[in-house]
Amino acid sequence: MLKSEIIAIGSELLTPFRTDTNSLWLTQRLNSVGIEVKLKTVVGDDESRLEEAIRDALRRSDAIVSTGGLGPTEDDITRKVFARVTARQLILDYDVLGEIRNKFASRGFQMTPNNERQALVPRGATVLPNPNGTAPGLKLMQDGKLIVLLPGPPREMKPMFDDYVMPDLEKMSRGVRLSTRTLKVTGLGESALDDLIAPIYKEYSNPSTTILFTDSDLEIHLTAQAETAGRAEELVDELADKLSDKLGANLYSADGESIEEVVGQRLTLKGYTIATAESCTGGLIAERITRVPGSSQYFLGSIISYSEDIKVDLLGVNRDLIDSRGVVSGDVAEAMARNVKEKIGSTIGLSVTGVAGPGGATEGNPVGTVYIGMADDVGSSNRRMILPGDRHLIRWRASQAALDMVRRRYLL
Amino acid sequence: MLKSEIIAIGSELLTPFRTDTNSLWLTQRLNSVGIEVKLKTVVGDDESRLEEAIRDALRRSDAIVSTGGLGPTEDDITRKVFARVTARQLILDYDVLGEIRNKFASRGFQMTPNNERQALVPRGATVLPNPNGTAPGLKLMQDGKLIVLLPGPPREMKPMFDDYVMPDLEKMSRGVRLSTRTLKVTGLGESALDDLIAPIYKEYSNPSTTILFTDSDLEIHLTAQAETAGRAEELVDELADKLSDKLGANLYSADGESIEEVVGQRLTLKGYTIATAESCTGGLIAERITRVPGSSQYFLGSIISYSEDIKVDLLGVNRDLIDSRGVVSGDVAEAMARNVKEKIGSTIGLSVTGVAGPGGATEGNPVGTVYIGMADDVGSSNRRMILPGDRHLIRWRASQAALDMVRRRYLL
Numbered sequence: 089m090l091k092s093e094i095i096a097i098g099s100e101l102l103t104p105f106r107t108d109t110n111s112l113w114l115t116q117r118l119n120s121v122g123i124e125v126k127l128k129t130v131v132g133d134d135e136s137r138l139e140e141a142i143r144d145a146l147r148r149s150d151a152i153v154s155t156g157g158l159g160p161t162e163d164d165i166t167r168k169v170f171a172r173v174t175a176r177q178l179i180l181d182y183d184v185l186g187e188i189r190n191k192f193a194s195r196g197f198q199m200t201p202n203n204e205r206q207a208l209v210p211r212g213a214t215v216l217p218n219p220n221g222t223a224p225g226l227k228l229m230q231d232g233k234l235i236v237l238l239p240g241p242p243r244e245m246k247p248m249f250d251d252y253v254m255p256d257l258e259k260m261s262r263g264v265r266l267s268t269r270t271l272k273v274t275g276l277g278e279s280a281l282d283d284l285i286a287p288i289y290k291e292y293s294n295p296s297t298t299i300l301f302t303d304s305d306l307e308i309h310l311t312a313q314a315e316t317a318g319r320a321e322e323l324v325d326e327l328a329d330k331l332s333d334k335l336g337a338n339l340y341s342a343d344g345e346s347i348e349e350v351v352g353q354r355l356t357l358k359g360y361t362i363a364t365a366e367s368c369t370g371g372l373i374a375e376r377i378t379r380v381p382g383s384s385q386y387f388l389g390s391i392i393s394y395s396e397d398i399k400v401d402l403l404g405v406n407r408d409l410i411d412s413r414g415v416v417s418g419d420v421a422e423a424m425a426r427n428v429k430e431k432i433g434s435t436i437g438l439s440v441t442g443v444a445g446p447g448g449a450t451e452g453n454p455v456g457t458v459y460i461g462m463a464d465d466v467g468s469s470n471r472r473m474i475l476p477g478d479r480h481l482i483r484w485r486a487s488q489a490a491l492d493m494v495r496r497r498y499l500l
Numbered sequence: 501m502l503k504s505e506i507i508a509i510g511s512e513l514l515t516p517f518r519t520d521t522n523s524l525w526l527t528q529r530l531n532s533v534g535i536e537v538k539l540k541t542v543v544g545d546d547e548s549r550l551e552e553a554i555r556d557a558l559r560r561s562d563a564i565v566s567t568g569g570l571g572p573t574e575d576d577i578t579r580k581v582f583a584r585v586t587a588r589q590l591i592l593d594y595d596v597l598g599e600i601r602n603k604f605a606s607r608g609f610q611m612t613p614n615n616e617r618q619a620l621v622p623r624g625a626t627v628l629p630n631p632n633g634t635a636p637g638l639k640l641m642q643d644g645k646l647i648v649l650l651p652g653p654p655r656e657m658k659p660m661f662d663d664y665v666m667p668d669l670e671k672m673s674r675g676v677r678l679s680t681r682t683l684k685v686t687g688l689g690e691s692a693l694d695d696l697i698a699p700i701y702k703e704y705s706n707p708s709t710t711i712l713f714t715d716s717d718l719e720i721h722l723t724a725q726a727e728t729a730g731r732a733e734e735l736v737d738e739l740a741d742k743l744s745d746k747l748g749a750n751l752y753s754a755d756g757e758s759i760e761e762v763v764g765q766r767l768t769l770k771g772y773t774i775a776t777a778e779s780c781t782g783g784l785i786a787e788r789i790t791r792v793p794g795s796s797q798y799f800l801g802s803i804i805s806y807s808e809d810i811k812v813d814l815l816g817v818n819r820d821l822i823d824s825r826g827v828v829s830g831d832v833a834e835a836m837a838r839n840v841k842e843k844i845g846s847t848i849g850l851s852v853t854g855v856a857g858p859g860g861a862t863e864g865n866p867v868g869t870v871y872i873g874m875a876d877d878v879g880s881s882n883r884r885m886i887l888p889g890d891r892h893l894i895r896w897r898a899s900q901a902a903l904d905m906v907r908r909r910y911l912l
Contacts (some may be wrong), residue, residue: 108519109521134539137538370789392786481792
């Protein structure tokens with residue numbers, strides 16, 4: 089497989105406040121045409137270190153992609169240093185200069201002289217147009233290796249890469265195509281998952297299989313290589329199908345969808361509507377459901393009953409029930425679900441009550457204790473969980489478990 | 501200033517799914533004792549590239565910090581490669597081995613032989629205990645340079661660094677101390693902010709000033725250097741005070757707090773309570789308010805009225821008002837705020853109605869149109885905004901503007 093390196097340039101990326109995230113997207117694109125990323129470097133506006141990083145990369149890799157440092161200020165050293173390492177003159181390109189000048193003029197500004205810098209092109213390099221900004225990108229071949237210089241802002245970098253770099257990479261990596269698939273799994277621990285599927289995926293070296301944790305789930309990443317994209321996809325399909333059969337209802341997505349998207353699709357298909365009654369999640373479930381465009385088709389509303397009085401007064405939970413069973417209890421969770429369904433007039437009521445911490449723990453309900461309630465026309469049910477993690481993670485995991493309870497109820 | 505480099509080790513960090521985030525925390529710690537981070541490298545489980553990265557770093561920098569690759573598998577190459585580069589033998593440390601064995605035993609497991617690897621120590625290195633995992637860290641001096649090898653998981657890496665590495669760094673960087681401050685600003689655009697404060701901060705080269713965008717705000721980062729921590733803090737205080745005076749109510753936090761924390765403090769101090777009525781934000785404001793531990797002191801609940809019927813039936817907004825003014829209007833926003841205050845019995849009612857997109861735009865209300873309503877015992881008001889960005893950003897910015905409206909109302 090061809091090898092690549094990514095160099096992210098800019099002193100702000102060496103502060104505690106900013107990190108390079110462009111490289112994740114670039115890695116996905118490079119991998120898709122069978123090019124491995126072997127090293128990533130983050131370097132500041134520091135000529136000698138950048139020069140060294142470029143020299144090392146050129147020696148080791150078939151393609152080098154840099155992001156950042158193409159702007160108009162003196163700190164923007166990318167053009168200059170790449171030109172020096174590749175022993176090319178920097179030539180002022182009058183076409184590029186004219187375009188930059190026009191961009192300023194069209195916004196009613198006069199171009200300042202420092203912007204001329206952005207029209208400097210290493211001899212023999214191809215200029216990559218930037219419809220979303222002033223700094224053009226650059227592309228050059230050096231000793232059979234591809235060098236690509238991209239601007240840092242993602243909305244400038246991404247379309248430029250897809251339009252002007254991907255075709256070259258596809259040509260370079262002729263004969264190797266990758267296909268990847270992400271299977272998202274919920275309701276299983278890591279070792280239980282591995283026990284279940286290792287006998288299947290260990291039979292395959294292509295696709296390769298990696299299991300990663302996320303905040304609430306496990307993800308199975310499959311990557312297949314073949315000479316054509318179609319064959320790579322067939323290989324991924326074959327293993328993905330076998331794993332899906334084995335995982336059954338524990339698999340909630342095989343194409344990158346979030347659980348709120350999956351739930352939304354099920355509800356749309358069924359023509360059902362949903363409402364939530366939330367205590368410790370504080371609106372997180374409603375917020376996640378409404379992240380999905382078009383969720384107004386199935387999401388009607390919520391009552392966030394953070395205080396006990398609101399559970400009684402607005403949601404109509406019986407005060408005696410709260411006093412006898414406790415506000416964090418399965419009976420209260422079910423009552424919340426039933427009542428929000430009735431008050432809002434939805435097909436389904438979904439509720440959470442629990443202890444997200446750090447305070448609020450009681451004798452029988454340690455931090456992390458969460459009851460999820462669900463009600464529909466058939467009846468109501470609840471589930472108790474003790475979730476690990478800090479306040480943020482407990483709330484997130486509770487919202488995930490609640491959404492998953494809906495998904496599993498309406499699988500078919 | 502002393503120079504450092506950070507090397508993150510592990511092939512999973514070269515996939516599209518994972519990025520190195522440990523380095524942000526490490527950078528903050530290194531900076532705090534006056535040590536600059538000059539380069540970051542992400543390298544896979546690849547001996548030759550790691551070896552090269554270490555050699556380059558040793559040549560250029562005073563301190564090298566690596567994370568990852570200390571586990572028990574063959575892929576964990578960190579120990580071996582650092583030993584090779586520093587020309588040290590790897591010696592099996594029986595004390596370390598005993599401790600690892602005990603950790604397994606205490607959990608009722610037998611140590612597998614591959615875990616012996618974790619007890620290999622380069623000659624002359626100091627072993628750093630790991631109370632939160634099995635892999636110990638390592639620390640060594642090579643030609644006057646400090647090399648630190650840390651495990652990858654943040655909860656193992658962070659306490660180890662603070663307990664066993666920070667004291668060495670403080671000694672190394674004697675005579676340089678940094679103090680940093682982050683001022684968070686809302687309600688001002690970038691150029692308006694710069695116009696306002698540039699005349700002040702340009703007078704200072706120490707502290708240095710950097711302005712960064714976030715999703716909804718601007719952050720002003722100040723960094724001062726001095727011979728003592730106290731003097732560095734005085735320098736930061738002086739500029740921070742001048743900027744704060746100039747920024748007035750636009751400054752919402754000078755110590756890293758989020759706007760929901762600031763609002764929570766104001767409400768606690770006043771003894772006020774709050775409830776929200778949310779349409780396009782779908783519960784995000786309630787969710788943000790309840791991220792703060794102890795928010796049950798001032799947050800009572802919410803009515804998420806995503807559908808028009810819920811706005812009428814549950815929130816009691818007049819149907820004629822909706823028909824005549826439109827559901828996305830200032831009058832409806834105010835009615836939502838007044839009604840949620842009354843229904844929930846809070847001091848303050850806060851509401852949002854708008855078009856988060858991608859659908860839902862109308863003639864007078866393009867995507868991004870948001871009305872924020874607020875009501876208290878004095879009266880009610882509303883504010884119209886047209887927010888840029890995608891669905892996610894519009895919702896986030898609307899929640900930020902809503903929380904900011906409360907903050908500004910109860911500044912004093």
